[in-house]
Amino acid sequence: MDFNLTEDRQMLSDSLNRFLADKYPVEHRNKVAYDLPCHDPDKWADMAELGALFALAPEDAGGFGGSGFDISVVFEALGRALCPEPVLGATMAARILTKLGADQDALLSGATKYAVALAEVDAPYDPAGMDCEAKPEGEGHALSGRKTSVYGGQVADIFLVAAMLNGTPALFEVQAGDAQVVGYPMMDGGGAAELLLDATKARLLSEDAAAIIQDAVNAGIVALCAEAVGAMDVTHATTVDYLKQRKQFGVPIGKFQVLQHRAVDMLTEIEQSRSITIKAAAELDGPDAARFASMAKNMIGRAARLVAEEAIQMHGGIAMTWEYPVSHYAKRLVMLDAQLGDTDYHLSRIMDDLAA
Amino acid sequence: MDLSFTKEETEFRDEVRSYLAENLPRETSDAVRRGGELTKEMMEEWHAILHRKGWLATIWPKEFGGPGWTPVQKHIFEEECCRAYAPRIVPFGLNMLGPVLIKFGTKEQQDYYLPRILDGTDWWCQGYSEPGAGSDLASLKTRAVRDGDEWVINGQKTWTTLGQHANKIFCLCRTDPDAKKQEGISFILVDLDTPGIEMRPIKLIEGGHEVNEVFFTDVRVPAENLVGEENKGWTIAKYLLTHERTGIAGVGFSMQSLEEVKALARKVKRGGKRLIEDPLFAARIAQAEIDLEAMKITNLRMLFKAQEMGAPGPETSILKIKGTVIHQELKDLARRALGPVAAPFPGYLADGNMMFGPDGSEHNAARYFNNRKTSIFGGSNEIQRNILSKAALEL
Numbered sequence: 088m089d090f091n092l093t094e095d096r097q098m099l100s101d102s103l104n105r106f107l108a109d110k111y112p113v114e115h116r117n118k119v120a121y122d123l124p125c126h127d128p129d130k131w132a133d134m135a136e137l138g139a140l141f142a143l144a145p146e147d148a149g150g151f152g153g154s155g156f157d158i159s160v161v162f163e164a165l166g167r168a169l170c171p172e173p174v175l176g177a178t179m180a181a182r183i184l185t186k187l188g189a190d191q192d193a194l195l196s197g198a199t200k201y202a203v204a205l206a207e208v209d210a211p212y213d214p215a216g217m218d219c220e221a222k223p224e225g226e227g228h229a230l231s232g233r234k235t236s237v238y239g240g241q242v243a244d245i246f247l248v249a250a251m252l253n254g255t256p257a258l259f260e261v262q263a264g265d266a267q268v269v270g271y272p273m274m275d276g277g278g279a280a281e282l283l284l285d286a287t288k289a290r291l292l293s294e295d296a297a298a299i300i301q302d303a304v305n306a307g308i309v310a311l312c313a314e315a316v317g318a319m320d321v322t323h324a325t326t327v328d329y330l331k332q333r334k335q336f337g338v339p340i341g342k343f344q345v346l347q348h349r350a351v352d353m354l355t356e357i358e359q360s361r362s363i364t365i366k367a368a369a370e371l372d373g374p375d376a377a378r379f380a381s382m383a384k385n386m387i388g389r390a391a392r393l394v395a396e397e398a399i400q401m402h403g404g405i406a407m408t409w410e411y412p413v414s415h416y417a418k419r420l421v422m423l424d425a426q427l428g429d430t431d432y433h434l435s436r437i438m439d440d441l442a443a
Numbered sequence: 444m445d446l447s448f449t450k451e452e453t454e455f456r457d458e459v460r461s462y463l464a465e466n467l468p469r470e471t472s473d474a475v476r477r478g479g480e481l482t483k484e485m486m487e488e489w490h491a492i493l494h495r496k497g498w499l500a501t502i503w504p505k506e507f508g509g510p511g512w513t514p515v516q517k518h519i520f521e522e523e524c525c526r527a528y529a530p531r532i533v534p535f536g537l538n539m540l541g542p543v544l545i546k547f548g549t550k551e552q553q554d555y556y557l558p559r560i561l562d563g564t565d566w567w568c569q570g571y572s573e574p575g576a577g578s579d580l581a582s583l584k585t586r587a588v589r590d591g592d593e594w595v596i597n598g599q600k601t602w603t604t605l606g607q608h609a610n611k612i613f614c615l616c617r618t619d620p621d622a623k624k625q626e627g628i629s630f631i632l633v634d635l636d637t638p639g640i641e642m643r644p645i646k647l648i649e650g651g652h653e654v655n656e657v658f659f660t661d662v663r664v665p666a667e668n669l670v671g672e673e674n675k676g677w678t679i680a681k682y683l684l685t686h687e688r689t690g691i692a693g694v695g696f697s698m699q700s701l702e703e704v705k706a707l708a709r710k711v712k713r714g715g716k717r718l719i720e721d722p723l724f725a726a727r728i729a730q731a732e733i734d735l736e737a738m739k740i741t742n743l744r745m746l747f748k749a750q751e752m753g754a755p756g757p758e759t760s761i762l763k764i765k766g767t768v769i770h771q772e773l774k775d776l777a778r779r780a781l782g783p784v785a786a787p788f789p790g791y792l793a794d795g796n797m798m799f800g801p802d803g804s805e806h807n808a809a810r811y812f813n814n815r816k817t818s819i820f821g822g823s824n825e826i827q828r829n830i831l832s833k834a835a836l837e838l
Contacts, residue, residue, distance in 0.1 A: 088452070088515060089445045090747045096444075156444045327836050347832035354831065355761050362740035363733070369446045382733045437729040441705065442720050 090365070095151075096160045102137050103161065107168035113412045120171040120276030120415075126242045131172055135197025139174065143181040149192050153185065155368030158306060159313035166317025169412075169419055171277035173239025175426075176202035178310050179303040180247050183258065186299050187292055202243035203303060204234035204261075204282050211236065212428040214249055214256035214300060219284065221250040221257060221291075228252070229286040230259060238426070240280025241270025248282070248289065249300055258296040259289035275422035276415060301377055307427050308380040309371055312364040312387045315423055319357045319394045322416040326350065326398045333403075346401055353397055356390040363387070378440060381433040387423075388430030395420035446743070448519070456519045463527040466492050472528040478806040480651060481530055483608045489530050490563055500537050500561060507545055507553070508561050514750045518690075518742075525695025533605060536560040536567035539683050540613050543630070547671035547679055556632075570600040570614035570633070570657060571680070578826050580615070581624045581677060585659060587616035587631055589666070594631055596639075596662040602820070606642050606655035610635050614659075619674050630676035632668040639663070647816075649809040650788065684822065691759065691821065692742045692766035697735050700773035704728055707780040718780055731772050738765055757834035760827035767817040767824060778811040785811075 092100060111130055119127050134140070142157045144150030152158075158178055165174060177194055180201035184191040193199035210216035219232030230250050240246065246261040267283040293299055327350055330341030340346055367383035370376050395417035399406040406413040424430055448456065471485045493499040501517050503509030512520070524531075532538070541560055544553050559565040576583040585598025596616055606612070612633050619627030635642070639662040645654045671679050708719040708728065718724050742762060749755040778785045785808040818824045832838045 088448060088743060088747055090744050092444060327838065330838060341838040344829075344832075347836070347838050348825070348828040350836055350838065351764075351828040351831040354835065355765055358741055358744075358758070358761055359734065359737040359765060362744060363737040365444065365744075366446070366736060366740050369444070379736075382736055385730070385733050386737055434726055434729050434733075437733060438722065438725040441708075441725050441728055441732075442717075 100160045103164035111168050121272045124242045125171055125272050125278030140195045140197055143178050144185050148185045150195050155309050155371030158310050159368045162310040162313035163317035166314035167321050176239035179203040179307045182303045182306040199244045201245050202237050202240040204237045204246050204248040206236045208235045212432050219250040221252040228289045228291050230284040230289045232284050234282040237280045237282050241278035256297050257294050258292040261289045275418040305376045305380040308384045309368050311423050312383045315387045315391045316361050316364055318416050322398045323353050353394050360387050360390040381436040385430050385433040391420040459523040467529050475528040478810050487563055514746045518746050521690050522695045535569050540567050543683050565611050566609045568603050568606040568609035568612045570612045572602045585616050587618050592666045593663045596659045598659050601656040603655040603657050615676050625677040628676040629673050630670040630679045633664050637662050649812040692762035693770050694739055694742050697770045704776045734769050760831045763827045764824045774811045774814045777807045781807050
């Protein structure tokens with residue numbers, strides 16, 4: 088049993104944290120995060136240089152990581168800085184390309200940006216109920232339908248798209264230039280796109296892709312959970328600091344027990360969140376990966392909302408302002424629940440296991 | 444990052460598991476499974492079995508008769524004991540007074556008392572809380588006045604767990620009423636046969652007899668029964684409480700309870716369907732299961748830290764707060780799963796064929812009520828929050 092990071096991961100963590108603190112401070116982040124393209128190409132290149140993307144794939148696929156803990160180290164750093172760059176898409180795509188044994192050098196170097204299109208408006212969390220359809224056409228396939236909430240889609244060069252083929256979820260590659268891409272910034276910063284497909288040219292990657300899709304989702308969940316842990320740590324530290332500075336009734340408000348206990352309850356939930364994220368990361372390549380990912384996403388959903396709402400409440404009005412960073416952390420913490428399955432969705436998955 | 448046990452730890456787990464399978468008396472594990480009260484003889488017999496193996500004083504250093512385990516080994520042992528439905532080790536002599544004597548006692552005290560704790564000659568109980576001193580323990584009033592070669596003790600202690608089986612009690616007494624409240628307290632050992640002591644049972648919410656109150660009227664004990672320095676008892680009290688916090692997450696007990704809840708919810712029906720298929724109920728089980736899964740890792744993380752740093756930090760309060768809340772939730776679910784069948788007083792349906800389930804599920808109302816204690820004792824969850832606020836957040 089060892090809860091320390093390996094030396095390599097510790098170095099990656101340190102260098103990413105340092106880079107983001109220096110080069111991606113919250114003022115810069117807010118400039119990038121809320122306006123298209125929600126992306127800073129120079130910083131993206133620097134991050135790739137530091138290994139943030141190479142960490143997403145194993146050595147035999149051209150990277151130097153690829154395990155749950157590699158993903159969590161990268162995303163915890165992104166979460167601390169609230170970094171809006173489209174690393175989630177790269178993470179899920181790297182997972183898919185690794186499983187398929189496909190070349191991903193351009194992804195890992197940062198030269199080509201990938202986004203993964205799974206969600207649909209009426210079926211945002213899993214392939215069940217998916218309408219987007221593929222039909223053979225010529226040498227390849229043609230896709231029709233609308234994919235929604237494609238994270239990083241606003242700047243993606245290549246989309247990996249889930250669509251039904253002969254009644255089975257399959258995976259396709261679509262070039263951005265071949266589809267209609269409608270990008271937008273999100274409430275919590277960072278960009279996404281709607282992908283409108285109308286007999287759009289596509290290359291088949293996997294005919295029976297349910298397992299590969301699930302694996303990519305599991306990896307994405309580990310990423311989001313780690314991102315939330317990083318963001319919760321910063322939010323909590325900022326809140327505790329504020330409790331020590333802010334005076335009302337002649338004393339720092341942190342002297343009031345009602346606030347002390349609530350600050351402790353935040354800490355407790357954050358530590359539990361860190362634990363379940365470690366568990367999900369550890370199990371990512373095991374047989375129960377989906378189960379532990381669901382457990383983690385459920386707990387993170389509850390904890391992140393608590394931390395966000397309590398941080399705002401305990402700060403008071405200042406945290407309602409655009410200028411104060413906590414407001415942006417709070418938005419991210421609340422909104423990431425709706426990515427790759429929310430609290431209720433994942434609780435249902437665990438309930439399914441119970442009844443089995 | 445590696446969540447698995449080492450090869451040595453896995454071997455150790457297997458050794459513990461097979462030892463328990465061979466040596467834990469069936470009658471005793473059945474009693475634990477049913478959740479009823481254990482007899483004094485059962486507890487003493489179990490202590491004797493572990494003592495023969497050298498596994499009784501799990502947190503004592505080797506030279507005093509401990510097994511020399513790492514925190515992880517100790518955790519594995521506790522987890523396996525839970526799994527096998529072994530009784531909890533009675534902690535007062537072994538996990539509380541023992542470490543105190545090892546750290547603060549004289550050579551004479553160690554030589555005399557420690558072997559008697561190990562071989563079961565002495566059964567210790569704890570004289571800490573008083574009617575007016577619970578969470579604010581340092582406001583205790585029981586007085587010890589020096590009179591020649593003796594201390595003369597007057598006052599009252601309460602919540603004395605299993606005092607009815609004990610022959611000795613360790614007490615916090617006020618020895619300097621003029622000093623600041625933490626600074627006038629001493630730690631004194633008392634033989635319960637001494638004239639002037641009266642122990643009365645306190646009947647608990649579910650009807651059980653587990654705790655007592657102890658009255659001291661001009662009780663005279665030898666001066667050498669003082670442990671550590673006069674008026675320095677608060678340091679000892681705090682030291683003892685850190686030991687009381689180990690294992691406080693109760694992960695093993697919650698795992699037992701979760702399995703019980705699942706078994707019950709698969710068996711009983713509501714509206715013709717199994718209760719586990721009721722989404723409202725299943726959601727509560729699932730949420731408790733997720734919280735417990737996280738707790739397991741939180742527990743291991745703190746163990747790992749304790750092993751690395753040499754001592755548990757203030758974060759262990761998280762284990763107490765969250766661990767007790769999860770366990771209490773599971774006890775509530777077990778009681779609800781049974782509905783009215785949980786209501787009969789323990790004992791009345793004890794006759795084999797009248798029992799509801801194989802695991803003594805009929806005691807679940809009693810267990811639910813009894814377990815409300817866990818968020819109160821050992822420093823209430825509110826006190827744990829105060830500790831965290833001060834020590835971890837520096838508020």
